[in-house]
Amino acid sequence: MKLLTANFISCAVKACKSSSLSFPLHFKDVELASTSVPYNPLLLSNLLPRLDWPALVTSSKELGFTLPDTKPELPRLTATAAATGDGDMNMDNTVGEDDEKTLKMLHKVLMETEVVEGKMVCGSCGFEYGIHQTVGNFLLPSHLV
Amino acid sequence: MAAYEDQHVHQVYDKIASHFSATRYKPWPIVHGFLSSLPPGSVGIDVGCGNGKYLNINPNVFIVGSDRCENLVKIAKDQAPTQDVATADILSQPHRPSTFDFALSIAVIHHLSSPERRVEAIASILELLKPAGEGKALLYVWALEQKSSRRGWDENSEQDVLVPWVLTKQFKESSKKKKAGSTESESRASTENTETPDNSEESKPFLRYYHLYKQGELEDNVKSAGGNVLNSGYEKDNWWAIVERTT
Numbered sequence: 001m002k003l004l005t006a007n008f009i010s011c012a013v014k015a016c017k018s019s020s021l022s023f024p025l026h027f028k029d030v031e032l033a034s035t036s037v038p039y040n041p042l043l044l045s046n047l048l049p050r051l052d053w054p055a056l057v058t059s060s061k062e063l064g065f066t067l068p069d070t071k072p073e074l075p076r077l078t079a080t081a082a083a084t085g086d087g088d089m090n091m092d093n094t095v096g097e098d099d100e101k102t103l104k105m106l107h108k109v110l111m112e113t114e115v116v117e118g119k120m121v122c123g124s125c126g127f128e129y130g131i132h133q134t135v136g137n138f139l140l141p142s143h144l145v
Numbered sequence: 146m147a148a149y150e151d152q153h154v155h156q157v158y159d160k161i162a163s164h165f166s167a168t169r170y171k172p173w174p175i176v177h178g179f180l181s182s183l184p185p186g187s188v189g190i191d192v193g194c195g196n197g198k199y200l201n202i203n204p205n206v207f208i209v210g211s212d213r214c215e216n217l218v219k220i221a222k223d224q225a226p227t228q229d230v231a232t233a234d235i236l237s238q239p240h241r242p243s244t245f246d247f248a249l250s251i252a253v254i255h256h257l258s259s260p261e262r263r264v265e266a267i268a269s270i271l272e273l274l275k276p277a278g279e280g281k282a283l284l285y286v287w288a289l290e291q292k293s294s295r296r297g298w299d300e301n302s303e304q305d306v307l308v309p310w311v312l313t314k315q316f317k318e319s320s321k322k323k324k325a326g327s328t329e330s331e332s333r334a335s336t337e338n339t340e341t342p343d344n345s346e347e348s349k350p351f352l353r354y355y356h357l358y359k360q361g362e363l364e365d366n367v368k369s370a371g372g373n374v375l376n377s378g379y380e381k382d383n384w385w386a387i388v389e390r391t392t
Contacts, residue, residue, distance in 0.1 A: 005209055005229040008188060012239040023241060037227045043205045046186020050246075079185060079205070111227065129239070135218055137232045138211075138239040145147075145237055 001120075001136045004110040006059045007051055011122035012129075012138045021123035024055040027062040028128070030118030037111050041095065041103050045077045048106070065109055072102045146258050153307065153354035154256045155213050161351055162216035164316035166196035175380050176251055177202055179283045179387065187246040192235055192270055193253030197221025200228040206247075211238065235266045240273045248274060248282035252383070255286040255356050258305070260366070263356065267370035271390050281375065281389045284367070289357035291382040304357045309350030358384050 006024050016022035053071040060067045075095065095103065120129045120136060127144065130137050158165065176199055183189070185205035194200065194210030195217050204227065211233040212218045221230045233239055235253065248270050257263045267284065274280030292299045363384045364374045377386035 001231070002229050004207065005231075008209055008241055008244060009231070009239045010241045012233065012237045014237070017242055035226060038204075040204060040227070042185050043207065046184070046205070047188070047207060048186075050186060050188050076186075133219070135215070135222055135230060135232060136239075137215070138237070139213070139232055139234055140237050142147075145234075 001115045001131050001134060002111060003056070003059055003063060003065075003113045003115075004047075005136075006120070007056050009120070009136070009138075011124060011127065012140055013122070013125055013127060013144050016122055016124040019124040022125075024052075024059050025120035025122055025129065027059065027115065028119040028121050030063060030131075031116045032063060033114045033116045033134075034108075034112050035114050039104070039107050040111075042077045042079060044103050044106050044110070045074050047110075048072070048074055049076070060109065063113065063115070065113075067109065072106075074099055074102055146262060149258050150256065150354065153258075153352055157310065157351040157353045158214040159216050161310050161312060161316075162196075162214060162220065164312050165310070166217065166220050167316075169196050169198050171198075173251070173285070173380060173383075175378070175385050176249065176283065176285065179247075179249070180206070183247055189245050189247035189249065190238075190240055190270075190273060192238065192248060192250040193256075194218070194221050194230060194249075195252075197224045197228070197230065199249060199251065200225035200230075208249075209240065211240075236262070236269055238269055238273065242272050243275060245273050246275060246280055248280075250282065251285040252287065254284060254363075254366075255358060256354060258354055258356065264366050264369045267366055267372060267388075271370055271372045271388070274390055276392060277373065277390050281387055283385065283387050284363065285383055285385045286358045286363055287355055288379060288382050288384050289359050290379075294382050298357060300359065302357070304359065306355050306357060307352040308355055309352055311350045360384070 009025060011022035057067050114134050115131050116134050118131045180202040183203055183206050187206040189206060189208050191199055191208050191210040194212050197210050200208050200210050208228045210221050210230045213234050215232045218230050218232050231239060250270055254263050254266050257266050270282050274282060289298055289302060289304055290300050363386050364377055367374050367386055367388050371391055372388045373391045375387045375389055
């Protein structure tokens with residue numbers, strides 16, 4: 001599971017959905033790996049506004065990373081009109097050195113950091129979800145459904 | 146109901162995962178169009194993602210795919226390194242409510258075995274979307290009206306059916322080990338529900354439960370779930386609808 005994904009996951013137990021303690025789930029006993037995936041500044045710069053930054057800082061700490069306390073500011077890149085949706089987009093804007101550094105950092109933390117083994121714990125009900133071979137298992141035992 | 150689905154949906158997919166995956170490589174045009182139209186940075190879910198064939202259509206969006214079948218989820222994870230996946234049930238999803246720009250649920254809702262559970266499944270997707278005007282979902286279900294398909298069902302056929310799946314030889318022994326990538330070329334020729342004549346014990350077909358949707362029924366289910374239908378239609382033996390929340 002990617003660190004990015006933890007920003008969109010909460011406890012699967014219905015009674016926990018309304019509790020602020022059910023998000024983010026808390027990582028425990030994790031084993032991490034870095035995977036190499038294509039760098040996509042267009043995606044990253046547009047994803048940034050969608051992130052719950054305080055939750056991301058919390059999740060990062062649990063994995064041993066330190067992120068800035070406040071969300072970095074980045075220009076939102078756009079695809080050129082010439083791009084025809086075949087995935088081969090050209091950026092019509094260039095980014096400065098600092099922005100590039102921020103984008104690379106986000107890429108590494110959000111996209112390339114994988115929790116291979118570990119647990120995610122709900123701060124509301126205490127249920128522990130297992131992560132095995134990078135895949136989180138959110139199936140509930142029947143008494144919690 | 147849940148136990149019935151466990152036997153006639155979940156356990157079947159767990160056993161047929163690699164063979165099923167190898168027959169699922171061609172994206173449907175409506176789904177392709179929906180995904181391609183999303184702006185960069187959109188965040189979505191693919192509920193019942195199967196082997197993950199829709200996760201890589203648009204590289205500029207982020208999708209968390211989920212499926213009840215762990216074996217299919219593992220295949221999806223390997224196929225979509227820039228996206229993510231989870232094992233989850235459609236009726237107890239781990240996603241944050243009111244958060245997603247889009248959702249997909251392709252060929253999933255027809256596996257729930259009562260009208261109440263199908264409506265609940267749609268409601269459980271709607272509540273994860275951003276409010277009306279900001280979030281939308283594409284739902285896709287198998288149609289009852291498919292006279293020209295090889296199954297030949299029409300509007301007078303039985304709607305609740307068990308559809309057999311026969312594993313072809315190469316998938317019988319290592320159905321859990323093989324990955325889609327390694328078997329794709331050799332199984333291009335095989336199609337869903339291959340009727341291989343073989344009398345051995347293992348070739349007994351797996352029976353999957355389906356509720357075949359009648360014209361208008363998907364839209365009715367969406368309304369019962371508290372959703373609003375933006376657009377809907379028929380594509381290749383399936384009914385589809387693009388929906389949003391009413392609030």
